[in-house]
Amino acid sequence: MKEKLKEKVIVFVDLDGTALNSNHEFSNKTKEIVKKLYNKGHLLIPITARSTKDAIFQQAVNLGLDKLKGIAVANNGTHIYDFKTNSFIRSSTISQDMLKKVFEKTYGKIGKYKVHYFANDKTYVYGDGENSRYWSDIMKVDYKIIKSFEEIHRDINHLTIILDEKVTDEDIENFYKDFDFVSQQLQITQYTRRVYELCAKGINKGEAIQYILNYYNYDDSNSSIFCFGDSVNDIPMFKVAKYPVAMGNAIDEIKKLAKFETLSNDQNGVADFIEKNILKEGD
Known part of the structure; x- marks a missing residue:
């Protein structure tokens, strides 16, 4: 230098x-x-x-x-x-009210949304996924498949939403529209065409x-x-x-x-x- x-x-x-x-x-x-x-x-x-x-x-x-x-x-x-x-x-953690809204918006939408909720020492998912389990193993954190919102027992720091493998521009546009409700508390950061992170606004x-x-x-x-x-x-x-x-x-x-x-x-x-x-x- x-x-x-x-x-x-x-x-x-x-x-x-x-x-x-x-x-x-x-x-x-x-x-x-x-x-x-x-x-x-x-x-x-x-x-x-x-x-x-x-x-x-x-x-x-x-x-x-x-x-x-x-x-x-x-x-x-x-x-x-x-x-x-x-x-x-x-x-910093995400409010329970916001988490519940995200859960209700995404749970059961197989093929449309995969969601990973990240706590300090645990990852919550809707179904077993090769990539999410791989990273949980790498980080040595617990991996929990949930069927109800009440099973999320830890504070959540951030979460990711993964869209369908064949995602289109229209799908992405609709995703942002569907999740406009998070904007008062959270920000959405795009990693790839499929992967989006939600965390506290401004962080x-x-x-x-x-x-x-x-x-x-x-x-x-x-x-x-x-x-x-x-x-x-x-x-x-x-x-x-x-x-x-x-x-x-x-x-x-x-x-x-x-x-x-x-x-x-x-x-x-x-x-x-x-x-x-x-x-x-x-x-």
């Missing part, structure tokens, strides 16, 4: 497709780089769509953030945890970054803010961080927003960039 960095550097990293390799593990090099960053007084903060239990109490711990007294973000920003105080600095990775910067009283005047990502839900943070870095495996939309590009997640892209462009500063 040609630009001189501030004394404090804050690095926000997505997990899947970014800091984690394709086997859903952190490399030893990544773990070493995280420790070096903290030893120099900087911060690395994982920020992911993964559920709270996994993102904070498994993945962040795997990175050693519990010992380093760092911060971790789950569910694209609904839950933010500070290991220094061992407490959440934010914990996304970019907003979460700003929330954390305010918490620490950091901004561009006293810190250098980086972010790394590869996919659609990373776009909001690429619009907030001064130094957005796209992974080599990132989608084109992310690469267009990036100031820098690094190697792929399977080539230690995050660790390689930090080592060459951040840790060398001041050496």
